[in-house]
Amino acid sequence: MAGLSRDDVAHVAHLARLGLSEDELARLQGQLNHILEQYAVLAELDTEAIAPTAQTIELENILREDRAAPSLPVDVALAGAPERLGDHLVVPAILADQTT
């Protein structure tokens, strides 16, 4: 498998919403390629007929009564917010200029 280019690394960083410096991108390119080489060992195994395991204890669905219970009060839930207006979180506008 061909290695990751610097642009590939930048694309993954964008998908992950990580703002990385040029230095970090360069360092990660080397490290990620080295780690991906280690992954190649898995290709030795024929897993065509093997079912994937997502969880190990084979729990079946666990059901419970749908009862209303007290939830976190708004003030507690918002206590850690960086910026707050009343009962709302403040974020920048998502759509284009909304100020007019």
Next chain:
Amino acid sequence: MGAALRAGEFSSRELVEAHLGLAHRQAAALNAWVSFEDAGALAAADAADRRLREARAAGARALAALPSLLGIPVALKDLVVTRGRPSTAGSRILEGFVGPYDAHIAERLDAAGAAILGKTNMDEFAMGSSTEHSAWGPTSNPWDLGRVPGGSSGGSAAAVAAFQIPLAIGTDTGGSIRQPAALTGVVGLRPTYGRVSRFGIIAFASSLDQVGPFGRDVRDAALLLGAVAGRDERDSTSAPVAVPDYAAALGDDGAAADGLRGVRLGLPRQYFVAGMEPGVEARVREAVAALEAAGAEIVEVDLPHTRYGLATYYIIAPAEASANLARYDGVRFGFSVRGGDVLEDYLATRGRGFGDEVKRRIMLGTYALSAGYYDAYYIKAQKVRTLIKGDFDAAFRQVDALVAPTSPTVAFPIGARLDDPVAMYLSDACTLPVNVAGLPGLSVPCGLSDGLPVGLQFIGRPWDEDRLFRLGRGYEAITAEAPWRNLEPADLPALDDPATPPAAGRLAALGRGR
């Protein structure tokens, strides 16, 4: 300690003050703690002392009915959320975060009467094997302050080893309880996946994470697991499986040693890996010989897919982490940087809030889950996971439990593996297949190599924590007279020396500050 409290030999307040005093005095030299909760701990101690006084007045039956950890100091890893208290998970991105509610295990510890002294240092979001990846600087190993305590629960392990706390909570996703327990010479158990509720535990990799105990001996660890284990409706993966009274089943030395007779123990050939230090292998083989001499039957077994464990783990864990860590966006809580628009806010907050190792794992996970690579990496790893689990299932048809090294090496020098993530990941070669298969694993000290502790690992069938505790207790019993049992960590005096430089500066001193 519990018996002395009940007898009134000392009070819980005296016990808590003594531990807080030591932990505060050595805080800089060891850097095992991220935050202290003196007021809360002392209030819990005073409440415990009142109950102890009343029970002593009411007689033996009232004393026996007291909860298991009444008045005992306990430390929490810095990823256990508690109401009104900070939890950072070792990350700048959670700097200033105050818990809005209590984790299930915090409620359980409260009900058991424990006094929580504070939160312990850890690799950021539990990603690491050395506690060097903490935003708050590395923790030192009490056996040699120039070395790591292992990780990610290195603060909990180091605090227990340095006698700053008798009991501590950790989490184990790939070895993060057992490996630091081994490297600091204490006891640590990773329970079966689903044994302990993770409600209120800051998540790393949700199909692998488990919460477990550290103690200085097996009985202490068993007592702590008993206090926190069991089904909780708020964690749908916590299993409705009965929890035995672990500690009550552990007898005195004679009974514990007798219990080893006739036990069939598997020795996995593949766990004596390349790169294992000869001194570590020697201690483990001596321990196995001692178990055999005590009447255990040792059977060599094969776990043929062991060599694929590392790659499997390092696909599954980062993939799950990249999803779990998407919630740190600077909008609702924690560290927040404004970059102009929403996207720039995310990039700046996450770019500056996360440390190098966390970014590396988010990148790996995002890549492994991205379009076009999902089948090649993530599904492939989940299929190999089936094979690894199958190895254990086959072994457990032959034997009652497995015995193996915990870590291939003793504690390594601070900074030694930071430049080579793959070398760091090898620290967990003998522990992470156990997580991949969802099994319980116990690490107990089995002597020293070059003056540094070596850990012996017992691996069990699902829900077999009680058997692991009996095996560990049996091993303690047959080695009770071993000279190394009486040795204390060599650098305890240095922790009390005001001239000892602070641990948090030890990476910076190597030119490796973050």
